[in-house]
């Protein structure tokens with residue numbers, strides 16, 4: 124990791140309180156933070172191709188190591204020369220470690236200090252996912268940002284269970300660091316600690332001693348009350364080094380993002396805008412619209428008056444309503460485009476407001492509209 | 499119809515035998531023929547938005563009057579000012595009359611000389627679709643090319659039944675003509691006659707006496723043997739005026755198109771390329787590929803080496819195979835784009851080969867590859 128310490132992957136360009144605008148340097152371009160990263164499970168952002176992702180202004184997208192290792196398999200991705208080439212994406216890619224899938228597959232895994240024994244839901248085959256194997260997988264995927272393998276507890280886990288998983292996460296992080304990644308890859312640690320304040324602080328502080336390129340806040344937004352998500356993120360962020368990028372895993376509602384940016388969080392990912400789109404919900408500056416609602420049947424206006432995305436430039440809410448009514452997939456395709464476009468504009472507004480000192484006003488506006496729709 | 503006769507909507511630019519390159523003038527642009535028209539049931543070409551349709555080079559697309567009159571309903575389309583505005587398409591639109599839906603809904607309709615009593619499969623309500631009503635519907639849709647209401651017999655219908663339907667089609671065509679359409683709309687008749695040579699000839703000859711802008715060959719490619727489709731089209735085409743555009747309804751396989759172009763057919767429509775795409779089949783100059791086949795799992799090449807569509811420029815067959823394997827809709831989106839792009843290039847090649855005298859060579863090449871996959 125010596126080379127890594129010589130250069131920094133992150134510069135802070137501007138600050139407003141703890142909120143900051145930064146620049147994240149990756150092997151596939153430099154990206155301004157705070158950044159929202161669309162989720163590309165199965166090597167695609169659902170209903171969106173990479174030409175359109177680029178057009179929308181997406182910078183970094185997320186890939187899921189575990190899913191990709193199962194299907195199409197690493198041999199296929201290796202043949203292409205990595206995940207970028209496989210999925211035809213020239214921007215940045217962050218890969219998760221498989222740790223969150225471990226969390227999701229509760230019944231199909233057995234966690235020990237060495238790693239996680241996962242039973243494939245596809246064919247019942249077993250795979251021992253160790254920190255080293257996760258690094259190997261992500262080296263093969265050749266993503267720009269690699270996440271350590273972590274042990275993610277649930278919000279209902281006891282203090283002792285949360286302590287055990289935080290300790291294990293720390294040990295695994297050290298093993299990931301020792302194993303190393305490709306020279307041009309960045310390696311991020313993940314702070315855990317469940318819903319317990321002191322464990323959160325401890326986990327973040329211990330990981331901060333290690334030479335990671337960035338730090339993630341993991342294991343939150345998993346069903347605990349929203350206020351608790353905010354509070355525990357604050358505790359974690361305060362214990363992380365300020366010169367490195369901070370990444371809140373798996374949260375993407377506008378109300379969450381704007382409050383975490385205020386604490387100094389730089390990176391976000393979520394299926395939120397794309398999943399909403401497939402269900403007929405559009406994100407706007409006046410809040411969420413359910414395009415399937417009968418009140419849009421005769422609405423000649425676009426989703427959003429001032430939106431410069433091609434969907435708002437060409438189609439009425441009435442037309443989009445019709446597509447959903449007829450169960451035409453094009454409805455989801457178009458809403459996905461608008462929603463991701465909205466998220467990119469949203470992050471852009473956040474960055475501008477930090478730079479020109481209007482962050483508080485923007486935050487108030489966003490919470491007025493999205494505060495009740497918080498996730 | 500007097501104004502119509504003063505100007506011609508169609509010019510023949512070049513000929514090779516009976517095959518011809520023409521220019522079709524519509525209220526939304528001029529289009530070179532032979533032309534392939536993608537089908538846009540429910541006011542969308544499945545999995546493709548109108549930006550992409552334009553990018554692919556699609557000129558005229560098809561809309562279905564009956565479907566649109568049921569959902570979203572004419573009031574909604576009228577509010578938008580027509581089908582073009584409703585679906586965000588600035589190119590040409592040809593609308594069918596509902597006649598083919600009448601054919602498809604055999605159990606739900608009752609045909610008399612006045613029109614067709616259709617029972618809605620949605621809510622059981624009844625609608626008497628008359629030639630006049632069909633003209634009214636298409637006037638509201640404000641398409642560029644309007645089709646008369648016809649009575650389409652099936653290939654298994656008797657001589658007498660086919661005669662009755664041909665006569666009725668003629669009477670209805672006259673009523674459509676008398677009722678009229680919007681001034682800038684073109685009105686096409688449809689020749690019927692079932693699978694009977696003399697009825698085919700008679701139907702085409704009688705309609706040819708009337709001042710229609712164009713003539714369609716209807717009621718074929720409905721299950722009769724391929725050779726019969728070709729033969730009966732030949733009979734029909736020979737009886738139609740040569741100075742008007744000729745449109746073969748509902749056929750779009752490369753083997754069919756190239757043989758009908760040779761006879762002097764100018765216009766085609768089919769769900770063929772888009773439906774194939776959703777099922778994982780790609781059209782190429784070497785034939786159809788089933789991208790779901792295991793042999794493409796590790797194939798790093800694009801669908802087609804020399805294709806300049808963005809799908810072939812960015813994605814391997816292995817990636818497309820993976821998307822279908824994971825049931826990701828993006829697979830169908832990408833194949834739809836490639837297949838429609840292929841069809842546009844195919845029609846372009848046909849037009850060029852007529853102009854430069856290499857049509858026979860092209861025909862041989864196409865039949866070598868697609869002759870067995872004929873539809």
Ligand SMILES: [Zn+2]
Nearest residue numbers: 430432435461
């Ligand atoms: Zn928009």
Ligand SMILES: [Zn+2]
Nearest residue numbers: 805807810836
């Ligand atoms: Zn292509």
